[in-house]
Structures are given as structure tokens and as C-alpha cells.
Amino acid sequence: MITEEDIRRLCRLARVEITAGEIADASAKLSSIVAMVDQLQAVDTKGVAPMAHPLDRAQRLRDDRVTETDRHELYQRNAPLVERDLYLVPKVIE
């Protein structure tokens, strides 16, 4: 059971706002999802190693060299608010 209080806590953790009117619905639907995935609890997995990669491969590493160039002008075209090449966000230091 995921309570409305749980939903408010999860929203804050996940940095997602939902409206007051959506909370009851989110609580009901998340509860049904969690009840569905709870089937997993009954499975005996003693001695089973959790699967980290579908084909059991290790991550390939590349040489440690610089390959990226400065393209901030291009990237900042998508930015909501930029001033003197800097991304603007709310004031974080008083």
C-alpha cells in the first residue's frame, strides 16, 4: 500500500511535482503496481547471482584521451535561459 503521504515523499525524492488532485490517483495506481511486483517476493532466489548484463559481458573501456571539442554555443541554443555563456538557475547561495 502506497499512501498519499508516501506519494508526497516520493515526489520530493524524484523532484516531480504532482497536483493535489492527482495524489489519490497516484497512490491507488502505484499501490496496484507494487502489489503486482510483490509476486517476486515469493520466488526462491537463494544462490542466484543478480543479472548485471543480459549477455554477461564486461564494460569495454576506451583510451583516455580528449575527443570532445567545445561546442557550448550549439548546445546552449537549447537552453531555456543563458547569460554570458552561463546557464541561469534560481539563486542557490545567499
Add this chain to the structure above:
Amino acid sequence: MHDRTLTELAADLATKRVSAVELTKHFLARIERFDDALNCFVTVTADEALKQAKAADERRARGDATPLTGIPLAHKDIFCTAGVKTTCGSKMLDNFVAPYDATVIERFADAGAVMLGKTNMDEFAMGSSNETSYYGPVRNPWDHALVPGGSSGGSAAAVAARIATAATGTDTGGSIRQPAALSGITGIKPTYGRVSRYGMIAFASSLDQAGVLTQTAADAALLLEAIAGVDERDSTSLDEPVPRYSKTIDEPWEGVTIGVPENFFDTGLDADVASTIHAALKEYEKLGAKLKNLKLDYIHLSVPAYYVVAPAEASSNLSRFDGVRFGHRADDAIANDLTTFYMRNRGEGFGAEVKRRILTGTYVLSAGYFDAYYLQAQKVRKLISDDFARAFREVDLVAGPTSPSPAFGIGHKTSDPIEMYLNDIYTIGANLAGLPAMSLPCGFVRGLPVGLQLIAPPLAEGPLLKAAHHYQRGTDWHRRVPETYA
């Protein structure tokens, strides 16, 4: 010419029966005529497509064309396309113009293929009906009141209505195969890592894989050999040689054993779909395949395992969308403190289903729950994968239905997430185990197409495509087109 397969059109281009410009104009005109009703495209790149087509004709005149030079394709709006809006079906990215091309896009461009536009999809690929898109639902060409499946719904409907020769898609839990089945076309999800994920907006990184939606297996073979292969920009892409699938599909097909899991024919399966699948399996017997019944002991747990692993990975992947460097920013967000700023941007930018998955992922990863949910799901995932590995010691392919029912009505399953999630009950296993799998048209139920699913061992795309190709040489289900679009 729209009823011709990609393979046939490639031959037409090679023999100069048609030019790339003519072909592109033909498909752009069909998009113009039909897409208001279907809603397959988020963006149509008509001017750019004509430029690419002209360049393709010039390249062919110079004598250095590939089979795909001049072939018009549609791309799922999950692939970044330089200079072209890339939305992933979300308000969050409604204003996002990708600064670079995904590897899939780049490889098709290198081959000289033409991009018609970007196709509609469930928001961030989270959905099985295309109803979670910010741009509205896509309509099924067989019946406009029905969904085309999802999340690659725009791609599937575009190919089914023959307003694109073929389209790209991605498949995290069935998002290529299920819409292919519901729309009456062919779709392949390759082995995990077979195709680079670079520039493909991430949903669940250990499951996501790019593939194609086409009229035929032969078309899929031509496309897959152009995009598969290692990419140094995706460290999970597999460094394995890429066979010439378009050649290997024609090799003799014999001595093949197809495993039929009894669990794929459970009570949740539509009875008419079940008999259609059994008829398709009979057809395979006529082609010389041996059928063998088998049981997958843990496959019934694939939906619950998936709905822990996928939301967990999604909640992490989607944390990048914060409205700082790109993406949606709420009007007054900058006036707030930093936490409220993030919450407002994300609250407005994401739709209900995406929020639900993020919250589910946050829940299963939160302190005290990680072992019980995420770790346990990864262990069950291993059991499901071992099931398949055991089966493939005895059989060459596993076959069954792609989806439990034919296409359903728009709005019919939106109120109950669990009911929607169960649409992927037969497809999710291949994602959890990283296996290549296809859906191919195998008949009709109540006037709607049904898909047969084939699943193969890792990297066995060649044998998989060959099995589908041999079936399609003896049947014509894949050539059926809804009347309006014939």
C-alpha cells in the same frame, strides 16, 4: 509504388525504374494526404528529404550507391537528429533540437537513405498503445478507433499505411514487436547491444535496443545490416562481426526445431489469436520445421521483474531532464528555490505515465527497499534468462504469440496500468534475457492482424530473419494492406 517492399524499391532504384526524388515525393504526398487522420508523424522533414533524395540520385549517378541509397525512411522521435526537433513524445522535449545525430541516423545517412520525418511514440517510450504521447494518439490504419500498439506506434502505423517504406523503432519491453503485431507488419528487436544506443534517448539502459519495422523480413535484413555493429560511442554495443543478413536469409532452411512454450498459451491469450498462432506453427511444420513443446519455468514473472528493473533505470535516466540546460522550464520556475524549480519543470514537462514510472522507480530504489525489489528482480531476471538458455540447448527458435489480443480501442485500457502492462507479457522475456526477437504477420482475427513472435539465441539475427523470410515466401499475410491505404 508504395505497395512495393523496400527490397523491391531498392531494385527499382538500382535499375533506374524510379528515382529517389520521385520516390520521396510520392511518400511525402501520401503523408500529406493521410497523416492528419493517422497522426504518425510529430515532424515531417519534407525540404530536407527532397535535398537528401536529390543527393542520393547524384550519388547513384556517380556509381557509388548502396542498396539503401534513396530509400525514404521514417525515424522514431527517440533518435536524435541534428538540427531537427527530437521530442521523444514529451512536452519536456517539445522545444529540443538535437545538436547531433544518433549512430542509427548517421549510419542510414551514410548509406544514402532519405529521412521523411520523425514518428510519434508513447512518451519516453513508456506505453503499449501510443496513447501517452504529448502529441496525441496514433490511429491504427486497420481501424481508426483502435490503437496501433506502442511505443513505436507512429512507426508501425506509417509502415502499415504504406506512408513510409520502413521505419526505425526501439524495444525495451516489446515496443517494436507489439505495434508491429497490432498493425500487421514485420518488426525485429535485435540482440541487446547489436545496434548502438548512442543518441537514442534512454529509457531503461539494460533493456533498450534499436531495431526496424518493415513490410518483410528481407527488408529488415537490408536495414539491420546497415546499422548493426560496434560503435565506440556506445560502450555496451557488441564488438561482433555483422553478417550480410540480406544474403543469409536466402540460404537453405532445414533441420530447424522450433520450441513452443506452453506458458505462451495461457488463459490470458485470446482464443482466436491462439488458433491463428497454431495455424502459423503448422505452416512452419509444412516448411520442414520440427515443433517441440517446452516449458519456461519463470516466464510468468517477466512482467513483475520488468516493472521493477525498467522503472528503476528510467527514474535514474530521466533525472537528466531538469529544465536547466535544455528541456521544458516552467514559466515562473526560476523565481523559486532550487528543489521547487526542478519539481515544477519536471511536474509540467512529464505526463502521467512517465511520472508513475519515475515514482515507481524511486520507490523500488529507495533506502530499505533496494534488496527486496531491485536486487530480487535482477535475480529473477537471471532465472528467466537461464530458462531461455536451457531451451536453446534443445531448439533453434522459440515461437508464440506477440501480443495476447489484436488491437484494442483507444481509451479502453488507459484507466488500469496493470491491464496495459500485461500487453507485453509475451515480449518482455526477450528484453530481460537480451535476446533477438521478431514479430511477423500470420493471419487475421475479427478483421485485425495477428503477429507471430519468434525468439532466437543471442546474436542469431541471421537464423531468425531466415526463418521469417522462409515463412513469408510461402504466405502473403505481410502483403495485406488496409483498404484505404492500398
